[in-house]
Amino acid sequence: MTNRCLMSAHHLSKTVPIQSGSLTILDNVAVEINRGDSLAIIGASGSGKSTLLGLLAGLDVPSAGEVWLEDVCLSTLDEDGRARLRAAHMGFVFQSFQLLPSLTALENVMLPLELTVSKDAMPQARDWLERVGLGTRLDHTPRQLSGGEQQRVAIARAFATRPALLFADEPTGNLDRNTGARVIDLLFELNQAQQTTLVLVTHDSSLADRCTTHLQLDAGRCVETRA
Amino acid sequence: MMRTLRLAWRLLHRDWRAGEVQALLFALAIAAATTTAVTGFSERLALTLTQQTTDLLGADLVLEQSQPIQPDWLARALNTGLQYTRAVEFASMAVADAGLQLVSVKAVGVDYPLRGAVRVAAEPFGPEQPVVQMPEPGSLWIESRLFAMLKLQLGDTLRIGEADFTITRVLGFEPSRGGNILNLSPRVLMRLEDLPRTQVIQPGSRVTYFNLFAGTTTDITSFRDWLLPQLVDQDRLVDARTGRPAIANALDKAEHYLGLASVVAIALAGVAVAMAARRYSARHYDVSAMLRCLGAVQRDIVALYLLQMLILGLGGSLVGAALGWLGQLGLVQLLAGLLPLTPPPAGPLPLIIGVATGLITLAGFALPPVLRLRQVSPLRVLRRDLAPLPARAWVVYGLALLTLLALMWRYTEDLRLTLSVAGGAAASALLMLGLALGLLALLRRLREHLGATWRFGINSLWRRGAASVSQIFAFGLVIMAVSLTTLLRTDLLSSWQTQLPEDTPNQFAINIQPHERGPFADMLRTEGIDSAPVYPVVRGRMVAINNLPVRTAVSKEAQDNNALHRDLNLTWSASVPEGNRIVAGDWFAATTSALAEVSVESKLAERLAIKLGDELEFLIADQSLKARVTSLRSVEWDSFQPNFYMIFPPGMLEQFPSTAMTSFYLAPDRQAVLQQLVAQFPAVTILDVGVLLGEVRRIFGQVTLAVEYILMFVLLASLAVLFAVLASSHDERIQEGALLRALGASRRQVRSSHFAEFALLGLLAGLLAAIGTELISALLYTQIFHLDYHWKWPLWIAAPMGGLLIVAIAGAWGTRKILSQPPAVLLRDT
Structure with a gap:
């Protein structure tokens, strides 16, 4: 692994037991992501992107193969160990936003900061919400926000801990075209500014085109990788 | 920790606003409120009853003796910080112009009684009022029926022993009446200072000295424990703990009911807590998954939800306990007209027990589903169908059942x-x-x-x-x-x-002589008054159980039992009296009558360890009578019918001198009948x-x-x-x-x-x-x-x-x- 390489995975497979035996969702996939790069994982529904x-x-843990974050092998860690790794190095943006419905926008962004013993969680969270253009909506709960606004809160939450690695799972899947485009602009803009490494799952090829590397899955196999 | 607490508080606060925790809180508050209210009320009820009992005794502790109290005993009591007063009771002839009458005189100090009050009426058989002042020296208070017996009026003179007294009031009730309530002559109250003047008390006189003590529970208990081992045969120590059989039965049932109903309420609240907690848990899978995804470790999740449960538990329990407290206050207010006394306030214990019950209920019923939250996979953020494995059924039900059993046991004892x-x-x-x-x-x-x-x-x-x-x-x-x-x-x-x-007997007629039985019953019938059956009464003392003297035959604790120290009322009957129920053995068969058998009241049998088949020996008018126990009976002591510890089959007691007793109901507007009865049957004692x-x-x-x-x-x-x-x-x-x-x-x-x-x-x-x-x-x-x-x-x-x-x-x-x-x-x- 070169110094530039932030994350790599080798011979990654995932099978799940079903009634008539087992089902292979992911079959012998290899991934390498360099620091500051953006990787798009593309493929049709059910191709194994989210897995x-x-x-x-x-x-989740693979049935076979290994995942490395820098010099740490994720398979050697237990669930709590991986949680600590996520808290320290990773951020997430999901298709369904995954904001806690009972918390305000500000509190949602404060959540990961508080988990990492950040002392000034509130000013930092406020700052991030201002950067995504929601400085006036701090006290609104997710129900009081539109889909695009909710996803912007999720982006603020993802960047708030200044992660090295950001995972985005179909971030525009629940948004209309215009809103989706604005959200993506914001995501890439912040990614650039923060020098974050981005892993983006999408089935939208135009969105994938904005990433530096592509990995195409079909029925759990990697059919194409291009930089 | 502070960080988790802050987060727990914030999430809970938001859940509250979203209406997610109200059901859980409501159920918890009910568990705590029920416990507090019932414990508080029971405690106050018990205190009230104790107070009523001490009011009847006139003190917290009464020592009855046949001679004045030993000086070192009195010194000990006073050093312990107890209040003390005494009363002397003796039988004497009261002499008036119209004739003589054997009366029971009680001479009391100015500070008598220490608890409760003496009640007096303005005219014979009139309504009674409590009074604080005792009779003035030189004056007497006498019972209503003595006015009728000796044709007296207020202000008349009555002679006791060698001294004359003026009758100033009608005596209704005075505390610390010793012995059997049904064997009293008309009662007279006077001052201790007048006692020497009467010259009634001579060496060898039958006198009962009542030593009355009052003080804090601790002081009383300490003195009582010190005194008990030193008592001799004739000494009798009575306190609020000495049973009140007249109402014990009803109270037993009520206590059982209160205990049972409150456990039912807590169990139901527990079920509500469990269901609310399960829903709460299910609705927090997503939150847990998100927190896990953002890097929270299992310990964080456990700490977070335990803290939430603790906050909820304390909040719900405190609110519930406070409501329960107010509830029992309200109940006491509601009962203000009914209770003869203002019940003493309950201590802080009910509040503590209420909060503890709330927390225990929460732990027993809510913990398993809530702890499942730590097992939520972070992958749930991508796949919503992933739910944690359900908690093992035996853990959930076992814990809930154990909690309930513990609570139930604590409650019902x-x-x-x-x-x-x-x-x-x-x-x-x-x-x-x-x-x-x-x-x-x-x-x-x-x-x-x-x-x-x-x-x-x-x-x-x-x-x-x-x-x-x-x-x-x-x-x-x-x-x-x-x-x-x-x-x-x-x-x-x-x-x-x-x-x-409505027509429960309120009058007892005792000492009915054999030749008066018919005329007495006839007179009641003529007046249209229904009476209980007329029971023959023979006085006898139980002296041996299975040929062992009773004192050695019974356990040390049972030696105090009053039934061993006095004559008992013995009766005979061919059928089981109303209000009696055979609990062991068989009632006398018609063909076996006149055999030496006896039926014993079951509680007395239990206390004295008398079993079916035991042989009891009685001393009746200097003759010995032996009988085998063939049945045990439970007796409704609160039925206000004549009740007996010992019942024999017909044919065994007829040879002994006997009197008879009965009870009947007299409506308040028919009190005049009493005066007629007293005039016509002067030897019969009628007790109201x-x-x-x-x-x-x-x-x-x-x-x-x-x-x-x-x-x-x-x-x-x-x-x-x-x-x-x-x-x-x-x-x-x-x-x-x-x-x-x-x-x-x-x-x-x-x-x-x-x-x-x-x-x-x-x-x-x-x-x-x-x-x-x-x-x-x-x-x-x-x-x-x-x-x-x-x-x-x-x-x-x-x-x-x-x-x-x-x-x-x-x-x-x-x-x-x-x-x-x-x-x-x-x-x-x-």
């Missing part, structure tokens, strides 16, 4:  | 009651689960014959399978708890009412027990209100379960209803299908409840409350119909949102 993202982020 | 209720409940629970499944399957077979709405309801119930069964079970439990406590209440109250009906009867009635009134009050908590707890159960499937129903409407179902169709589903749920639950209630009440009535058990047919209509109506209405109310909001809004929100 790969889950494995890379340590949200 | 009765292991037998606890185990029988727990066993009955567990058996009924299993039976009900089986029946719920069976009934559901039966309904499914019937659905082809029903209309579309009902078919839809049945299908929906069947589809939800396990959830439906658990809902039927929970509703069944609620209806059962309410039916059981209501039925038991009604039957308890009516048993008390029949026990002390109206005051005592009034006191017992008042106590029944108190416990009746307490019973009603606790029922209210059971109903509240039931309400909590009802809403918790409805909430448990609320989200799913809203989503289904919204989908149906989106697919084109009319509001009417959705409404009727919901109604059908809830109505069926309620109907099945009511049916199950009727079965469970019948089973458990059979057990409780016969084993614990000693009430007659009979099949309750109205229950079999009321429970299913009540279940149907309540669940259908509550269900319709709970899902009204489906009809009032556009489907799109609902689908987006769920």
Whole structure:
């Protein structure tokens, strides 16, 4: 692994037991992501994109193969160890936003900061919400925000801990075209400014085109990788 | 830690605003409120009763002796910080112009009594008032009947021994009456200072010295413990703990009921807590998954939710305990007219117990589902179908059952009651689960014959399978708890009412001579007064058990028993007297009469360890009589009928000199009859027990209100379960209803299908409840409350119909949102 390489995965497979035996969702996939790069994982529905993202982020464990974040092998860590790694190095943006419905926008952004013992969680969270253009909506709960606004809160939350690695799972999947485009602009803009490494799952090829590397999945296999 | 606490607080605060935790809090508050109110009220009731008893005694502790108190005993009492006064009681002839009469005189100090009050009336047989001042030196207060016996009036002179006194008041009641209430001559009260003047007390006179002590419980207990080992045969020590058999029976039942009903309320609140906690947990899977995704470790999740539970537990319990506290204050206010005294305030213990119960209930019922949250996979942020593995059933139910058992035991302090209720409940629970499944399957077979709405309801119930069964079970439990406590209440109250009906005897006539029996009964009949049977009475002392002198035959603790130190009233009867029940052995067979047999009151037998087949020896008028115990009887001491420790078969006691006794009811406006009776039968002693009867009635009134009050908590707890159960499937129903409407179902169709589903749920639950209630009440009535058990047919209509109506209405109310909001809004929100 070169010094530039932030994350890599080798011979990654995921099978799940089903009634008639087992189902292979991901089959022998290899990934290498350099620091500051952006990787688009593309493919049709059910091709294994989200599963790969889950494995890379340590949200799930592979049936075979290994995932490395710098010099740490995720397979050697238990769930709590992987959680600490996520808290320290990773941020997330999801298709369904995944904001806590009972918390305000400000409190949602404060959440990861508080988990990492950040002392000034509130000013930092406020600052991030201002940067995504929601400085006047701090006390609004997700129900009081539009889809685009909710995703902007999620982006603020993802960047708030200044992660090295940002995972985005279909970030525009629940948004209309215009709103989606604005959200993506914001995401790339912040990514650039923060020098974050981005892993983006999408089936939108125009969105994928904005990334530096592509990995195309089909029925769990990697069919194309291009830089 | 502070960080987690802050987060826990913030999440909880937001959940509160979103209405997520109210059900849990409500259920918890009910558990704590019930405990606090019942503990507080019971404590105050017990304190009141103790106070009433000490008022009857005139002190906290009374030492009865045949000689003046030993100086070192008195010095010890005074050094301990106790208050002290004394009274001297003796029998003497009272001489008036009209004749002589044997009276019972009590000479008292100016500070008598230390507790309670002497009651006097302005005229004979008139209403009584408490007084603080004792008779002035040179004056006497005498009982009403003595006015009639000696044709006296207020202001007349009466001679006791060598001294003349002026009668200044009518004596109604004075505390610390020794011995048997039924063996008293007319009573006279005078001042101790006058005693030497009478010259009645000579060496060898039969005199009882009453030494009255009062002080704090600690001081009294310490003095009592010091004194007990030093007492000699004739000394008798009486305190509030010495039983009050007249009301013990009713109070026992009431305490059982209060204990049982509060456990039922707590158990219901527990079920509500468990259901609310399960829903709370399920609705927090996403939050936990998100927190795990953002890097929270399992410990963080556990700490977060434990802190939330602790905050909720403390909040709910404190609010509940405070409400319970106010509740028992309110109850005391409500009872202000009924209670003869203002009950002393209860200590802080009920509050502490209330909060502890809330926390224990939460731990026992809510912890397993809430702790599941730590097992939520972070992958759930990508795949919403991932739910944590359910907590092991035995952990959930085991913990809940243990919690309940512990609470129940602490409450009832009765292991037998606890185990029988727990066993009955567990058996009924299993039976009900089986029946719920069976009934559901039966309904499914019937659905082809029903209309579309009902078919839809049945299908929906069947589809939800396990959830439906658990809902039927929970509703069944609620209806059962309410039916059981209501039925038991009604039957308890009516048993008390029949026990002390309007015409309960308020007069006892004793010392009826054999030749007066007929004329006395005739006179009552002529006056139109119903009386209890006239029982013959022979006085005798029990001297040996199985040929061992009683003092050595009984245990050390039993040696104090009053029945061993005095003559007992013995009677004979061919049949079991009313209010008596054979609990062991057999009543005398007609053919075996005149055999040496005796029937013994069961509580006395228990205290003296007398068993069936034991041989008892009595000394009657210097003759010995032996008899074998062939039956034990329970006796309703509070029935106000003549009651006896020992009953013999006819033919054994007739040879001994006997008198007779009876009791009858005299309406307040017929007091004149008393004066006629006293004039016509001067040797017969008539005792007015109206005051005592009034006191017992008042106590029944108190416990009746307490019973009603606790029922209210059971109903509240039931309400909590009802809403918790409805909430448990609320989200799913809203989503289904919204989908149906989106697919084109009319509001009417959705409404009727919901109604059908809830109505069926309620109907099945009511049916199950009727079965469970019948089973458990059979057990409780016969084993614990000693009430007659009979099949309750109205229950079999009321429970299913009540279940149907309540669940259908509550269900319709709970899902009204489906009809009032556009489907799109609902689908987006769920």
